[in-house]
Amino acid sequence: xxxxxxxxxxxxxxxxxxxxxxxxxxxxxxxxxxxxxxxxxxxxxxxxxxxxxxxxxxxxxxxxxxxxxxxxxxxxxxxxxxxxxxxxxxxxxxxxxxxxxxxxxxxxxxxxxxxxxxxxxxxxx
RNA sequence: UCAGGUGGCUGGGCGGCCGCGGUGUCAGGCUUGAAAAGGCGGCACCGAGGAAAGUCCGGGCUCCACGGAGACAAGGUGCCGGGUAAUUCCCGGCGGGGGUGACCCCAGGGAAAGCGCAGCAGAGAAAGACCGCCGGACGUGCGCGUCCGGUAAGGGUGAAACGGUGCGGUAAGAGCGCACCGCCCCGACCGCAAGGAAGGGGGCUAGGCAAGCCCCACCUGGAGCAAGACCGAAUAGGGAUGGGCCGUGGCUUUUGCCACACAUGCGUCUCCGCAUGCCAUCCGGGUAGGUCGCACCAGGCAUGUCGCAAGGCAUGUCGCAGAUGAAUGGUCGUCGCGCUUGUUCCGUUCCGGAACAAGCGACACAGAACCCGGCUUAUAGGCCACCUGAUCCC
RNA sequence: CGGAGUAUAGCUCAGCCUGGUAGAGCACCGUCUUCGGGAGGCGGGGGUCGCAAGUUCAAAUCUUGCUACUCCGA
Numbered sequence: 010x011x012x013x014x015x016x017x018x019x020x021x022x023x024x025x026x027x028x029x030x031x032x033x034x035x036x037x038x039x040x041x042x043x044x045x046x047x048x049x050x051x052x053x054x055x056x057x058x059x060x061x062x063x064x065x066x067x068x069x070x071x072x073x074x075x076x077x078x079x080x081x082x083x084x085x086x087x088x089x090x091x092x093x094x095x096x097x098x099x100x101x102x103x104x105x106x107x108x109x110x111x112x113x114x115x116x117x118x119x120x121x122x123x124x125x126x127x128x129x130x131x132x133x134x
Numbered sequence: 135u136c137a138g139g140u141g142g143c144u145g146g147g148c149g150g151c152c153g154c155g156g157u158g159u160c161a162g163g164c165u166u167g168a169a170a171a172g173g174c175g176g177c178a179c180c181g182a183g184g185a186a187a188g189u190c191c192g193g194g195c196u197c198c199a200c201g202g203a204g205a206c207a208a209g210g211u212g213c214c215g216g217g218u219a220a221u222u223c224c225c226g227g228c229g230g231g232g233g234u235g236a237c238c239c240c241a242g243g244g245a246a247a248g249c250g251c252a253g254c255a256g257a258g259a260a261a262g263a264c265c266g267c268c269g270g271a272c273g274u275g276c277g278c279g280u281c282c283g284g285u286a287a288g289g290g291u292g293a294a295a296c297g298g299u300g301c302g303g304u305a306a307g308a309g310c311g312c313a314c315c316g317c318c319c320c321g322a323c324c325g326c327a328a329g330g331a332a333g334g335g336g337g338c339u340a341g342g343c344a345a346g347c348c349c350c351a352c353c354u355g356g357a358g359c360a361a362g363a364c365c366g367a368a369u370a371g372g373g374a375u376g377g378g379c380c381g382u383g384g385c386u387u388u389u390g391c392c393a394c395a396c397a398u399g400c401g402u403c404u405c406c407g408c409a410u411g412c413c414a415u416c417c418g419g420g421u422a423g424g425u426c427g428c429a430c431c432a433g434g435c436a437u438g439u440c441g442c443a444a445g446g447c448a449u450g451u452c453g454c455a456g457a458u459g460a461a462u463g464g465u466c467g468u469c470g471c472g473c474u475u476g477u478u479c480c481g482u483u484c485c486g487g488a489a490c491a492a493g494c495g496a497c498a499c500a501g502a503a504c505c506c507g508g509c510u511u512a513u514a515g516g517c518c519a520c521c522u523g524a525u526c527c528c
Numbered sequence: 529c530g531g532a533g534u535a536u537a538g539c540u541c542a543g544c545c546u547g548g549u550a551g552a553g554c555a556c557c558g559u560c561u562u563c564g565g566g567a568g569g570c571g572g573g574g575g576u577c578g579c580a581a582g583u584u585c586a587a588a589u590c591u592u593g594c595u596a597c598u599c600c601g602a
Binding site: 019020021022025026056057058064065066067068070071072073074075077078079081082103104107 | 152153154187458459460463464465466496499500501
């Protein structure tokens with residue numbers, strides 16, 4: 010297993026987020042993760058978002074930084090190449106203990122990967 | 135010691151592990167490429183705030199408008215002097231108000247230019263007479279009543295009633311007279327000015343609201359970095375040139391339009407329906423996107439000097455964030471700090487203080503987005519200087 | 529980021545400019561009508577006028593500062 014991990018692209022455009030919102034969703038107590046397969050390429054996509062309900066700008070920035078760090082650690086291990094992932098912060102993300110937040114992200118990624126495996130869920134309505 | 139006032143400072147420290155953005159640099163390394171250049175990478179150095187916030191003012195900067203000057207409208211400002219690029223900001227004064235005091239607060243021009251407003255209550259709300267008081271005449275049933283006149287001291291209402299208190303005076307009263315206070319006018323003299331003010335005069339005339347209209351004086355072109363400049367994919371329009379097609383009929387100067395035919399595509403085929411009407415090259419506008427604007431200045435610090443101060447000047451020195459789904463961090467340890475709880479000790483009780491232990495703590499408020507100067511608002515804890523009041527001791 | 533606007537009863541809105549009594553419709557409660565309900569008639573309750581200062585005798589209204597929400601601009 011010495012293959013270099015696939016490069017991670019940041020999702021920046023509004024339509025990229027809306028595209029992912031049409032895909033599969035995994036809800037954990039510290040985070041919501043959306044994923045959807047994209048045309049072509051073995052690249053991973055990752056986007057982060059936090060609404061005003063999460064808190065003021067200090068809290069929103071901190072929450073996105075924590076999710077970004079969690080994704081940097083876990084996405085190369087559990088993410089499926091060719092998929093875009095959107096991490097949505099919840100009101101609990103800021104106070105969630107760091108090991109628990111990692112567990113949430115890992116569990117969500119594993120769940121999404123098994124659902125989207127090519128064997129059993131190729132055709133989705 | 136306690137209680138306060140004013141001004142200013144600070145806004146967790148150190149260390150592991152793993153990351154992010156920028157700038158500079160690297161005949162070197164990997165990679166795309168013909169090259170230029172770009173990407174990955176190595177090294178070095180930087181990398182949030184006093185409010186970065188609210189967007190309330192003032193400027194710079196950019197575009198638009200504009201021949202000059204003035205007037206009007208609209209909006210703003212409003213004691214005086216100074217500071218500044220400029221301000222509604224700041225400093226120093228003046229006046230008024232509050233506080234025992236240090237000190238604090240004030241949109242603080244004009245109400246004898248005009249209009250307007252003042253509910254309810256009250257006789258009366260800008261100039262008035264209800265109850266009263268007094269005099270005279272008449273009638274008396276001797277209690278008083280009616281009429282005429284004088285008065286504004288007393289009553290009551292109100293936020294506010296046209297000087298206050300005392301003495302004299304009077305039929306009763308009244309600045310009617312006098313003393314003191316208040317008010318108005320003049321005002322030597324002081325001050326650059328706002329203003330202060332010795333003194334003199336006036337018997338009092340001229341109530342409030344201008345953060346109501348208004349008057350006076352002064353100021354103001356509009357929009358905002360999503361400003362603005364440049365580069366520019368795919369697709370669909372536009373224009374030019376060249377070639378091809380240029381069927382029939384009608385309208386039409388032409389361009390062109392309509393119908394039929396033809397070709398292509400779609401609805402599985404026919405019928406039928408719908409849509410489209412050749413190709414190449416070049417030009418221009420322009421969307422997504424990108425680049426610039428974009429960080430070296432009304433700059434910070436130190437010293438000297440002028441000024442009561444705000445601040446000015448001179449010299450030296452420093453280089454101090456530039457992101458764009460948006461970097462400046464994530465996590466762990468330790469120290470410090472705070473809060474809560476418990477134990478022990480001090481303390482006459484309450485209040486409180488000290489030590490130890492445990493738990494909790496994005497360790498307060500809060501994240502640059504073109505840049506500065508102000509204002510306003512949020513802010514745990516800590517520190518410094520000066521001053522005031524009370525108490526105790528000498 | 530920049531620029532505008534709104535906040536009044538449970539809901540939708542007047543009143544604000546020109547300051548003194550806070551009002552309408554729907555909803556709610558009581559009652560009449562009906563065998564009962566609805567509709568209708570009559571009567572009634574309910575409002576820190578977003579918050580805080582200031583001006584004024586007096587503020588929903590005027591002024592200033594905050595808070596929340598809405599809209600517009602490539």
